[in-house]
Amino acid sequence: MKKLFRQRGQGGFTLLEFAVVVLVSSIVSAVVLNRFEYYREQAEIAAARQVVAALRTSLQVRTAQLLSQGQERELQKLAAGNPIQLLLWKPENYLGEYYAPDPEQIGRAGWVFDPRDKLLVYLPKNTKSFSFSTSRLLRFKVEFVSTSKSLALNQVSG
Numbered sequence: 001m002k003k004l005f006r007q008r009g010q011g012g013f014t015l016l017e018f019a020v021v022v023l024v025s026s027i028v029s030a031v032v033l034n035r036f037e038y039y040r041e042q043a044e045i046a047a048a049r050q051v052v053a054a055l056r057t058s059l060q061v062r063t064a065q066l067l068s069q070g071q072e073r074e075l076q077k078l079a080a081g082n083p084i085q086l087l088l089w090k091p092e093n094y095l096g097e098y099y100a101p102d103p104e105q106i107g108r109a110g111w112v113f114d115p116r117d118k119l120l121v122y123l124p125k126n127t128k129s130f131s132f133s134t135s136r137l138l139r140f141k142v143e144f145v146s147t148s149k150s151l152a153l154n155q156v157s158g
Helices: 002-007 015-068 074-080
Strands: 094-097 110-114 119-123 138-145 150-156
Touching: 015 074, 015 119, 015 138, 015 150, 074 138, 074 150
Parallel strands: 094 110
Antiparallel strands: 110 119, 119 138, 138 150
């Protein structure tokens, strides 16, 4: 009976078939990992944009409150302060206040506020692949809008 099964070629994979399966699996894995990194970067960019949108909305609401109450002097304090304080919940990746933040020294990705320059800075997870037109870091500053007594969170170049 054993001789009958051996003669029909039921011995399993050949070495060549196994090598082809490993090669195809490796190629598919490489493509999937490459796409995974792309989607991770896109998710990081979307999360950063969401925080900026929430900050801009909070800043507009607080500015409108101060103007409606006749507290125009408070706008100067608001412009000089940390815009993260406007949010009810701080982002999970808010790292605090750092003077002249350096991504290598901080060692983590997230939002930091530079009290010296009054800048809100986003430190990305991978500064080499997370690129923008002006700088590798996103920098924002609360500034007065020239046409009215209003504040805006504007992106500034590095």
